[in-house]
Amino acid sequence: MTKGNQQAAIVGIGQTEFSRNSGRSEQQLCAEAVLAALADAGLKPADIDGIMTYTLDHSDEVDLMRNIGVKEIRYTMRIPQGGAGSISSLVHAKHAVESGFCDCIVLWRSMNERSQYRFGQPNLQLQMSPNGHSSTFIEWCLPFGAQTPATWEALSAGPYVNKYGVTSEDLGRVSVLMRKNAATNPNAWFYGKPITLEEHQASRWIVAPTLRLLDCCQESDGAVAIVITRMDRAKDLKQTPARLAAAEYAFLHNHEIISDFYQGDLARLPMSERVTERLVQACGIAPRDCQVAMIYDNFTTQVLRQIEAFGFCGAGEAKDFIREGHMDLDGRNALSPNGGLIGEAYIHGMNNITEGVRQLRGAADNQVRNVENVFMCSGVAGAIITK
Amino acid sequence: MTDSNLNPNRPDPIMSVEGAFFWKAADEGRFVVQKCGGCGMLHHPPRAICPECLSFKREEAELSGRGTVVSWVMPVQPPAFGFDVPPIVALIELEEGIRMVSNVEGADPKTMKVGLPVKVGFAKTRGGHALPVFHLA
Numbered sequence: 001m002t003k004g005n006q007q008a009a010i011v012g013i014g015q016t017e018f019s020r021n022s023g024r025s026e027q028q029l030c031a032e033a034v035l036a037a038l039a040d041a042g043l044k045p046a047d048i049d050g051i052m053t054y055t056l057d058h059s060d061e062v063d064l065m066r067n068i069g070v071k072e073i074r075y076t077m078r079i080p081q082g083g084a085g086s087i088s089s090l091v092h093a094k095h096a097v098e099s100g101f102c103d104c105i106v107l108w109r110s111m112n113e114r115s116q117y118r119f120g121q122p123n124l125q126l127q128m129s130p131n132g133h134s135s136t137f138i139e140w141c142l143p144f145g146a147q148t149p150a151t152w153e154a155l156s157a158g159p160y161v162n163k164y165g166v167t168s169e170d171l172g173r174v175s176v177l178m179r180k181n182a183a184t185n186p187n188a189w190f191y192g193k194p195i196t197l198e199e200h201q202a203s204r205w206i207v208a209p210t211l212r213l214l215d216c217c218q219e220s221d222g223a224v225a226i227v228i229t230r231m232d233r234a235k236d237l238k239q240t241p242a243r244l245a246a247a248e249y250a251f252l253h254n255h256e257i258i259s260d261f262y263q264g265d266l267a268r269l270p271m272s273e274r275v276t277e278r279l280v281q282a283c284g285i286a287p288r289d290c291q292v293a294m295i296y297d298n299f300t301t302q303v304l305r306q307i308e309a310f311g312f313c314g315a316g317e318a319k320d321f322i323r324e325g326h327m328d329l330d331g332r333n334a335l336s337p338n339g340g341l342i343g344e345a346y347i348h349g350m351n352n353i354t355e356g357v358r359q360l361r362g363a364a365d366n367q368v369r370n371v372e373n374v375f376m377c378s379g380v381a382g383a384i385i386t387k
Numbered sequence: 388m389t390d391s392n393l394n395p396n397r398p399d400p401i402m403s404v405e406g407a408f409f410w411k412a413a414d415e416g417r418f419v420v421q422k423c424g425g426c427g428m429l430h431h432p433p434r435a436i437c438p439e440c441l442s443f444k445r446e447e448a449e450l451s452g453r454g455t456v457v458s459w460v461m462p463v464q465p466p467a468f469g470f471d472v473p474p475i476v477a478l479i480e481l482e483e484g485i486r487m488v489s490n491v492e493g494a495d496p497k498t499m500k501v502g503l504p505v506k507v508g509f510a511k512t513r514g515g516h517a518l519p520v521f522h523l524a
Contacts, residue, residue, distance in 0.1 A: 122468040136432045141488050143400050143518055145467035145474035151460060155478055155488070158458025162501045208461045208496065253438065261478050262431065262486050266458070 005232035008094040009241035010385065012041025012227030013354040018189050018345030021115040022221035029223035030059040030110035031067040037225035042238035043104065048227075050075035050096055050105035052089055054348065055133075056082055059110045075102045081134045081257050083298060083341075086349025087381035090247040093228040103229060109350040110223035118219050119346075120206075122147035137259040149298065152258045154210040157301035159266035161210060164316035168212065171300040172200035173322050175214045175342055178297060181329065182339025185365045189218060190343045215300040217341035224350035226357075240387070242360045245373070246282035247383040250274035257380075272309035275382040285384050288312045290375035292359045292368050293333045294352040297340040302379070310377055329366055333375075337366040349378045360385055392511055393492075398469040399514040405433040408447055410516065418507045418519045420485055422448035431485045452507030453524065454481040459491060459499050469513065479505060479521055490520040 002008075014036025016022070016029050024032075030053075038044060045068040051061055055078045064070065077092055079085040089107045096102040113119060122142075137152060146152060160166065179195045182188035195214060203213040234241035250271050254263035264270055280286050287293065287310040295310075297303045304318035312333055313321040321327065327335035338344040338355035345351055356374040358364040376383045400410040405421075412419040421433040425442025436443055459477040467474060475491040491505060505521035512518060 121465050139401050139403050139406050140432050141476075142468075143398050143512065144476055144488055144490050144520075145397075145462055145470045146460075146476045146488055147467050148462065148465070151462045151467075151476060154460040155458050155476060158460065158478070158501065162458075205461075205463045208463055210460060213464075259488070261458075261488060 002098045008244040012037040015224045018222040026110045033223035033225035050102035052077045083349040084379045087378040088249040108225040114219040134257040154207040170319035174300040178342040182343025188344040220345040242385040245386045248278035249381040269309035287375040290373040292374040294376040296378040334368045393472045419447040422446045454479040456503045
């Protein structure tokens with residue numbers, strides 16, 4: 001475990017506006033978010049020596065360097081597994097700067113995912129191998145009509161929902177909470193637009209009998225960027241650094257990212273459970289010890305399943321944990337105060353990292369009181385940031 | 388075993404090198420799974436090498452076609468590409484101990500539930516291929 005001045009810290013966060021039609025190229029959105037994150041940190045493009053995005057991102061490293069005047073880099077990396085990999089970018093960045101290989105890494109995600117292409121639609125023109133992208137859904141799901149993330153998620157959540165008697169109302173309470181938080185976050189697409197449980201129940205089926213429209217995250221245009229360096233450099237910068245106390249990733253044999261049907265007890269998320277163990281080993285802090293929990297919320301079912309797998313409550317108890325208010329803004333573990341991907345925007349998980357940092361700084365619109373630790377997760381990866 | 392086909396525009400399979408045997412067998416009306424030629428273990432989805440014994444020898448084994456529903460859903464919106472009627476998509480646990488995504492055809496969604504026994508049949512795709520699908524047993 002790296003401590004003190006050699007520990008990695010998030011020192012800058014930046015973003016564009018979140019919309020459904022940005023009207024700009026993804027390359028421009030990327031550059032805007034990176035410049036905003038550098039300005040937030042008090043750094044310049046010439047300070048960057050490592051850059052990293054998702055394998056699925058359409059913007060380009062060389063173009064980013066050209067656009068904003070990055071002079072020389074010695075590290076570049078792309079993270080696989082889509083949004084599930086969002087938090088794993090922090091694992092790479094942490095080790096790259098703590099080893100001394102890099103001094104300053106920028107992570108970004110830029111997407112016109114509403115105006116140019118939509119993850120929620122079937123896409124049989126996919127330019128990918130049947131074996132690609134950590135899932136086998138192209139060959140083994142598409143011909144049977146399982147063609148969207150909502151369908152794969154609903155199918156994999158079935159045994160969990162069935163075993164614990166999770167109702168559509170139970171899922172609706174997650175969505176109501178996310179939209180309540182988004183309603184008072186001016187950056188959220190659903191700012192000023194809370195929903196009731198009745199509205200959730202009246203929303204149309206996307207995948208019966210599990211996921212309604214209001215169980216699904218948004219499709220958004222926008223970009224987010226994050227700057228990571230070491231504490232020895234962070235002390236001279238503009239913001240209070242968010243120390244990366246631990247960032248862990250785990251992937252297990254015979255599992256997949258979203259069409260994860262083929263191994264083990266489907267009522268559990270064993271990869272998330274493994275990450276939880278590693279986080280505690282790495283820093284002595286458990287996710288449930290954190291005042292804020294940024295949990296990847298592509299679908300409401302994923303939120304309940306991760307709440308249990310990351311140890312906030314026991315198996316089958318997440319629906320009650322939510323209903324009893326333990327994850328409200330003033331609860332034991334406040335859930336995504338920005339409104340998450342359901343309420344704020346779907347920037348593939350990256351906007352949950354920026355909110356975690358704002359909460360630790362005490363600078364969020366929906367600020368939780370006395371935040372010492374923030375937990376962030378995306379299924380196969382988790383991280384804990386501290387003051 | 389093919390009923391009146393409610394979804395004649397069903398997409399054709401997209402075959403990987405390792406998975407092609409499954410689809411070709413289905414075209415011949417056979418329901419099979421990958422069997423390791425070294426240790427006999429069954430694998431699905433198919434793979435190049437057996438993770439148990441690291442044998443490259445791939446064989447196929449006939450399946451009984453009997454299984455139970457582990458999970459089921461009906462994608463409604465957006466409509467599934469190639470499906471004129473929303474399909475019941477199900478995760479089936481076969482009695483040989485492997486799981487597979489397929490459809491349950493001819494069932495009423497109101498009476499669908501986890502644990503129902505099912506039996507394999509075949510449905511035609513738009514390009515004239517046959518896919519293994521299931522019916523309530």
